[in-house]
Amino acid sequence: MQSCTYLIVGASHAGLAAADAIRMIDQASPMILASRESHLPYSPTILPYVVSGRSKAERTALRSEAFFKEKNITFLRSAQLQSIDAEKSLAHFDQGTSIRFEKLLLATGAVSSLPAIPGLGDVAFHVLRTMDDALGLKTAMMGARRALVLGAGLIGTHAAENMAEAGMKVSIVEPEKQLLPGYFDAKASGLIEKAFDGHGIDLKFGRSVASLKPGVAVLDDGQEVPFDLLLIATGVRPALTYLDGSGIRIDRGILVDERQHTNLPAVWAAGDCAQVRLFQSEGTGVAGILPMAALQGRIAGQGMAGDEGQKPFPGAVSLNTYSFFGQQAISVGAGISGADSPGAETVLRFDETAKTYLRLVLKDGRLMGAASVNHPLDPGILWQLILRQTDLSDVKERFLADPKTTGRLLMSRLWR
Amino acid sequence: MGAFNSLTYNSNICIGCGECMMACAKAKSGDADRFDQSRIKIVPAGDNKFEAALCRQCGDANCVVNCPAGALTKNAASGVVDWNADLCVTCLLCTVGCAYGGITFESSVGHVAKCDTCGGDPACVKVCKSGALGYVTTASIYNDYGKQEDLFAPGLAACQGCNSELMIRHVLRRVGRNVVVAAPPGCIPGMGTVGYNGKAGAKVPIFHPLLTNTASMLAGLKRTYERQGRDVTALALAGDGGASDVGFQSLSGAAERGEHILFLCFDNEGYMNTGMQASSATSFGSWTSTTPVGDKLQGKRTDAKNLPMVMMMHNAAYVATASSVFMEDFYRKLDKALAASKQGFAYLHLYAPCPSGWRFPASLTIDVCRLMVESNFVTLWEYTPETGLVFTRPTDKPKPLESYLKAIGKYRHLAQEQVDRIKKLLEDRLVLLKRFVR
Known part of the structure; x- marks a missing residue:
């Protein structure tokens, strides 16, 4: 049986950030990084670009075999975690492999969640969460003319764009009334929708699929939508059946404290599988975005290696950048929900002809959130202003007029 | 990892003349008037004071950590955070990671851009009249004598x-x-x-x-x-x-x-x-x-x-x-x-x-x-x-x-x-x- 000091399960951003953080402090102790994938580590975020051909699958690796050798890390491929025996500090993988660990990080990410649609089991469909999914979708696109995408989130809209650019006739079905709900309001979404309309993508909002037959989806309003290719992009969820009987507490994700520690002393969790505190609202949630995964991974790694420089996780902030048809949209913080809270002040600049949109939400002189379409911002600076609850009273007019330049000015000062 | 040379900025003596931005724009795009092309941004701070946003070539850079495409890497030899245009997918997640405005996106430029120290000979420093910008090369002494x-x-x-x-x-x-x-x-x-x-x-x-x-x-x-x-x-x-x-x-x-x-x-x-x-x-x-x-x-x-x-x-x-x-x-x-x-x-x-x-x-x-x-x-x-x-x-x-x-x-x-x-x-x-x- 293999044994190691550090066992990291999951080799995407959280797992890799943890491995780096551990090796900053402890270069020697044995470390195993186990991935359920047969590929070198990659980011799920790159997958739409693999589908479009912008990224070559063989050039998406975030680490090389040489890196693992240099850092004295054993990289274990095609290892699916089956169960954990916390008493004996054992992790059991498929094909009978077991690893004894001193400290364990669960960074197992998420899997595509499938809606309960009658007939789903009888039709061929795609999801887009793994490299094999991306390569499969890319291949399927070659023989297909009509695509149906369920869900207008980031994966669905990205993939729809790819398929439209590849010359396919694409429809998106989304139960909400807009694209990317949660990140953008209807106005901003409207600008994005225009680009989709312009590229012949049929947006079916406020509707859902009632049933599926091979080659045809029947919507809740009775409309039949024929397709050669079906992509389901209705969201992701952590897959945690391996925790059954382990004693590790879960809710929607693995419950962790602000140092990514689970309820067991030798077990940490980070990334899309972890349920963390939220910065701008009460309670906890699964953050599910890359910057949060990387940050949590680092914190977990620091904790595992005993790094005194460890700082607690401040809480997840909603963040996203979204590129579509050569245009850009950015969303930082509680822009939408925050705007409704008492005392919040919203500045909106919307130019339909120039296709620009900017919304800033302040409360008590502090930034709550920002969203923009085709209006460059520095989201990293805005995130910091939210986290630091920087008082903007003195520069409020300037900030509202020019958040980019004023943000740079503030951070240049704050970091000195 | 060795020690690295680094760009320095002293806001106390910057006069905000903008020569550095023109030199940078010229070096990066050939056109000194394209301020959007400058990777160093001098920002007026009122009272004739100025601040700067530029890449600090972080040791453990968040832009690198946030890049899903492997397009950003910390160069172990130069210490510069290198950007690879071929691998970049313009997802802008690097700009989420940076708290300094050091890697930024301008639609007129069409891709993210950051300081590459002009390969160790920064154009901005050469034209800085006030002495606010500097390029500290002490690190190379330590590297040379360290060998x-x-x-x-x-x-x-x-x-x-x-x-x-x-x-x-x-x-x-x-x-x-x-x-x-x-x-x-x-x-x-x-x-x-x-x-x-x-x-x-x-x-x-x-x-x-x-x-x-x-x-x-x-x-x-x-x-x-x-x-x-x-x-x-x-x-x-x-x-x-x-x-x-x-x-x-x-x-x-x-x-x-x-x-x-x-x-x-x-x-x-x-x-x-x-x-x-x-x-x-x-x-x-x-x-x-x-x-x-x-x-x-x-x-x-x-x-x-x-x-x-x-x-x-x-x-x-x-x-x-x-x-x-x-x-x-x-x-x-x-x-x-x-x-x-x-x-x-x-x-x-x-x-x-x-x-x-x-x-x-x-x-x-x-x-x-x-x-x-x-x-x-x-x-x-x-x-x-x-x-x-x-x-x-x-x-x-x-x-x-x-x-x-x-x-x-x-x-x-x-x-x-x-x-x-x-x-x-x-x-x-x-x-x-x-x-x-x-």
Whole structure:
């Protein structure tokens, strides 16, 4: 049986950030990084670009075999975690492999969640969460003319764009009334929708699929939508059946404290599988975005290696950048929900002809959130202003007029 | 990972002329008017003040961590965070990671952009009139000399925070193996450079002269080598006591005769090795074990003998003062002193603040070195008979002397009149030194 000091399960951003953080402090102790994938580590975020051909699958690796050798890390491929025996500090993988660990990080990410649609089991469909999914979708696109995408989130809209650019006739079905709900309001979404309309993508909002037959989806309003290719992009969820009987507490994700520690002393969790505190609202949630995964991974790694420089996780902030048809949209913080809270002040600049949109939400002189379409911002600076609850009273007019330049000015000062 | 060169920005002296942005835009796009192409952004901060957003080439960069495409990497050789256009997918997640506005997206540019330091020759720094932008290359000195062999034993027993140990290691890395070293009684042999219990403390010939005869013994050895036709560097690593007190007669004689010696004095203002007694180099007002603070005495009653000035008056081939906080300056002087010692007497005076004897935290040695120079408590200069005296650090805008005195415990008791006397002394000394500038 293999044994190691550090066992990291999951080799995407959280797992890799943890491995780096551990090796900053402890270069020697044995470390195993186990991935359920047969590929070198990659980011799920790159997958739409693999589908479009912008990224070559063989050039998406975030680490090389040489890196693992240099850092004295054993990289274990095609290892699916089956169960954990916390008493004996054992992790059991498929094909009978077991690893004894001193400290364990669960960074197992998420899997595509499938809606309960009658007939789903009888039709061929795609999801887009793994490299094999991306390569499969890319291949399927070659023989297909009509695509149906369920869900207008980031994966669905990205993939729809790819398929439209590849010359396919694409429809998106989304139960909400807009694209990317949660990140953008209807106005901003409207600008994005225009680009989709312009590229012949049929947006079916406020509707859902009632049933599926091979080659045809029947919507809740009775409309039949024929397709050669079906992509389901209705969201992701952590897959945690391996925790059954382990004693590790879960809710929607693995419950962790602000140092990514689970309820067991030798077990940490980070990334899309972890349920963390939220910065701008009460309670906890699964953050599910890359910057949060990387940050949590680092914190977990620091904790595992005993790094005194460890700082607690401040809480997840909603963040996203979204590129579509050569245009850009950015969303930082509680822009939408925050705007409704008492005392919040919203500045909106919307130019339909120039296709620009900017919304800033302040409360008590502090930034709550920002969203923009085709209006460059520095989201990293805005995130910091939210986290630091920087008082903007003195520069409020300037900030509202020019958040980019004023943000740079503030951070240049704050970091000195 | 080695040390890296870095761009620096001083907002206190930036005049916001925008030349840097034009130079950057020109270097990156060919068009100086395309400010959107500039990777350095100077931002007006009101009241004629300015701030800057530019890439800091972070050691553990968040933009790199946030990149899903492997398009951003920390270059282990240059320290620059490299951006690979072929791999970038313009997802903008790097801009989420950066809290400095160092990697940014402009739709007119069409891709994210960041400073690449122009491959180690930044265009912005060259056009900066105010001096607000700088390119610090000290790191490459550490990398270059880090590759040279360390000719002292790994485990010398210097006190924590002692910069003399650091400096003697630098000196021998530069001077090399073809050397004979004299280390008279003091901290340097005390830390084990000559040896303990029959084990050598250096990997080169090193001996332990008396305090009184360091320069004369070394002169004899050097002459013997010359008679044999061998070019061996004769190097003394002495303290201020060994140089300016009991060893002064032989030092002065060797300088007067123009012996081919490189004499380094590590000035920690006293006999720190034997219990922190005062020497003639101890500064006025200092607490030492022989100039205590009590009813009768408030620290040392006399001023320090200024040994580098005395050596200058010998008209030695090369005389200079140096500090471990300005390493480029130090290495330049060491090179000159080494060359001069082939034809005449070279004297290098190194300021060596002592955490144990001066009473300041061991972690602050380099800060104290810096304050010492920046407050004009000491000045950095060099002298040759041909050029006269040349200051190698500006002396015109000193930091308040109090900032230096307050950092050090041995001055804690100083009364205002004592501080005033030190100020007067420093002013007079500067006036005197300036008279040797041609």
